[in-house]
Amino acid sequence: MKAFANFRSTFKPAAFDFSLAENEGVLDPETSTNYEAGVKARAFDGAADFEASLFSMDMQNIVTPTVVNNLPALTNGGATHLSGVELAADLRLAHSNFVRASYSAHDATFGDYLYSFDGVSNTQLDGKRFEMSAKSLWSLGFSHAPERGFIASVNANHVGDRYLNKRNTALAPAYETIDASIGFRTARAEYRLDGRNLGDRRDAVAESEFGDAQYYRMTPRTIRAGVALHY
Known part of the structure; x- marks a missing residue:
């Protein structure tokens, strides 16, 4: 059995909105933090492989499309959260037969996230999937x-x-x-x-x-x- 874990902090340079709509120019940079941990195992003399992992990711300043003065534009929408568990198994049976199975459960939701559906007012999507x-x-x-x-x-x-x-x-x-x-x-x-x-x-x-x-x-x-x- 092998265990693994990692942490990543990423930074995406600020984007510039080249659209024709009036905007603030350079947007805020997108950032994210990601945690992951899991185990991998091989059993029955190599006839079976198993893997299980957990992950959690938070993203900030997500760039999203919007409408300004009836023209398409870009804006920083806010935060998102992703977490879940993933399981997988691979069985090698006799006579060249194989069985594979996988399962994953994901929770992907918006955090403090403002989005304009009509180009005029912003809607708070906190907690929405x-x-x-x-x-x-x-x-x-x-x-x-x-x-x-x-x-x-x-x-x-x-x-x-x-x-x-x-x-x-x-x-x-x-x-x-x-x-x-x-x-x-x-x-x-x-x-x-x-x-x-x-x-x-x-x-x-x-x-x-x-x-x-x-x-x-x-x-x-x-x-x-x-x-x-x-x-």
């Missing part, structure tokens, strides 16, 4: 991967509920996705058929930079066939 930030994530996968012959894998992924906006008024439900693949390996080539997002989920996964309340959706079900040659 980050938009698009799920509190829990987990994955579970199985694979059969010998050096020669038939290969296959299946993976399940879970994303917990998350808010779609900074005000925390629109809560999106949790969702799961399934990926799978099959193939065949020879000494000179590998033939594969891969499927991603087999359930064809189309949940919102990221905010669009083109405006408020606009989102990028998950890539639809995708099936790909491929051949890799080894020289």
